[in-house]
Amino acid sequence: MRRPRLLLLVLVLAACVLIVLDTGAGPDSPFAGARRAADTVLGPAQRAAAGAVGALEGTGDGDSAELGRLQAENARLTGELLRSEAAARRAAELDRLLGVPSAYTTVPARVAGVGAALGFSSTVTIDVGSRDGVRPGQTVLNGSGLVGRTLRVGPFTSTVLLLTDPGFTVGARLAREGTLGLATGAGRTLTYELVEGGRVQPGDAVLTTGSDTFVPDVPIGRVASVDVGSALVTTAEVVPLADVTSLDLLAVVIEPVRSNPRDPLPPPPP
Amino acid sequence: MLGAVVLVGALLTQWAALSRLPLPGSPPDLLLVLVVAFALVAGPAPGTLGGFVTGLLVDLGADHQLGRTALTYTLVGYLAGRVQYGPRRSILRSLLVVAATAAVGVSASALVGLLLGDPRIDLPAYRQSMLSTVPYCVLLTPLVVPVVGFVARRGDLDPLRR
Numbered sequence: 001m002r003r004p005r006l007l008l009l010v011l012v013l014a015a016c017v018l019i020v021l022d023t024g025a026g027p028d029s030p031f032a033g034a035r036r037a038a039d040t041v042l043g044p045a046q047r048a049a050a051g052a053v054g055a056l057e058g059t060g061d062g063d064s065a066e067l068g069r070l071q072a073e074n075a076r077l078t079g080e081l082l083r084s085e086a087a088a089r090r091a092a093e094l095d096r097l098l099g100v101p102s103a104y105t106t107v108p109a110r111v112a113g114v115g116a117a118l119g120f121s122s123t124v125t126i127d128v129g130s131r132d133g134v135r136p137g138q139t140v141l142n143g144s145g146l147v148g149r150t151l152r153v154g155p156f157t158s159t160v161l162l163l164t165d166p167g168f169t170v171g172a173r174l175a176r177e178g179t180l181g182l183a184t185g186a187g188r189t190l191t192y193e194l195v196e197g198g199r200v201q202p203g204d205a206v207l208t209t210g211s212d213t214f215v216p217d218v219p220i221g222r223v224a225s226v227d228v229g230s231a232l233v234t235t236a237e238v239v240p241l242a243d244v245t246s247l248d249l250l251a252v253v254i255e256p257v258r259s260n261p262r263d264p265l266p267p268p269p270p
Numbered sequence: 271m272l273g274a275v276v277l278v279g280a281l282l283t284q285w286a287a288l289s290r291l292p293l294p295g296s297p298p299d300l301l302l303v304l305v306v307a308f309a310l311v312a313g314p315a316p317g318t319l320g321g322f323v324t325g326l327l328v329d330l331g332a333d334h335q336l337g338r339t340a341l342t343y344t345l346v347g348y349l350a351g352r353v354q355y356g357p358r359r360s361i362l363r364s365l366l367v368v369a370a371t372a373a374v375g376v377s378a379s380a381l382v383g384l385l386l387g388d389p390r391i392d393l394p395a396y397r398q399s400m401l402s403t404v405p406y407c408v409l410l411t412p413l414v415v416p417v418v419g420f421v422a423r424r425g426d427l428d429p430l431r432r
Contacts, residue, residue: 114285
């Protein structure tokens with residue numbers, strides 16, 4: 001310990017080795033055990049700390065409480081409006097197809113912490129984990145719309161990758177037209193890329209399409225601007241409905257979409 | 271022991287409160303200030319080691335590769351430790367050291383992320399981080415340095431000291 005420069009060199013090398021060992025390993029990472037241990041030990045403390053902070057926030061004056069209530073109400077109504085837009089489209093399709101919108105099983109969750117990585121992170125920690133039925137890759141939403149998907153799941157807490165993170169991609173469709181595309185996080189907004197040609201205009205609502213663990217028809221956001229300049233693909237900027245900077249109450253959809261969600265069509269009458 | 275309590279307390283404060291504050295830009299980094307304050311009191315070698323341990327703890331709770339924050343904080347701890355001033359404290363000097371090392375820390379973190387191909391790191395993100403995290407860290411300094419000084423005066427810097 002007399003030679004700090006040597007120590008610096010050794011520790012920097014050690015950190016580099018850790019990074020290399022942990023890169024691209026995913027759930028098979030040699031440090032998965034250590035992470036789970038840290039989640040198990042720190043998770044309950046984190047939940048308690050978040051509760052204390054939440055209690056402090058609750059003691060604000062009447063105006064801010066009223067403001068919060070109205071914001072929540074507004075977010076809920078906006079989400080309802082979008083869902084009804086999608087419902088109108090779906091109703092037209094129902095005339096031709098037999099189908100029912102699925103109902104999902106969710107667990108309520110509170111944000112217990114926000115990822116801290118010198119400002120370059122777009123994750124939050126929530127206070128539910130594998131003991132509550134949460135698995136990696138599940139849909140996370142709030143009253144206004146999609147929030148993200150679960151990334152790492154500990155026994156008591158889970159990490160949620162927010163939809164604005166550049167690593168986040170989800171199948172998406174326009175509520176009115178049904179045009180398919182992909183929505184990818186882009187910092188504060190998302191970039192919506194049309195798979196095939198199709199019309200998209202500012203104000204259009206964007207919903208998820210769903211996959212094996214992801215549920216369909218969750219409102220993502222509204223198109224803010226369309227970029228048709230780049231010849232081959234039409235892209236649009238989508239502002240998420242959920243305000244990712246002030247997340248609090250969330251819901252995790254813990255029941256995956258069934259592989260065959262609907263009964264086969266009845267045979268045509270003879 | 272007291273040192274470990276301070277470390278875990280700071281970690282929880284960072285996760286539960288600081289990162290959620292509705293401040294413009296990136297959140298403040300309490301742990302970085304803690305590492306700098308500790309290194310200023312304890313010197314380069316304990317500072318380097320303390321930075322590594324603290325960074326590793328942060329990494330365990332983060333969504334990126336283990337070791338990224340550890341690498342950054344190790345560097346920060348070493349640099350801050352080089353300007354060690356022992357028991358004689360000057361708040362202006364610690365403010366300057368925090369500002370300089372936080373800038374180095376943000377840059378190193380961005381550089382490592384860039385080398386690893388992290389899609390979240392680009393010039394606007396880096397600029398935002400430099401313009402918000404660094405000043406926030408400086409603002410935190412007057413709150414953190416007395417606490418670390420108190421723990422140091424108790425002569426109880428375990429487990430970081432050795």
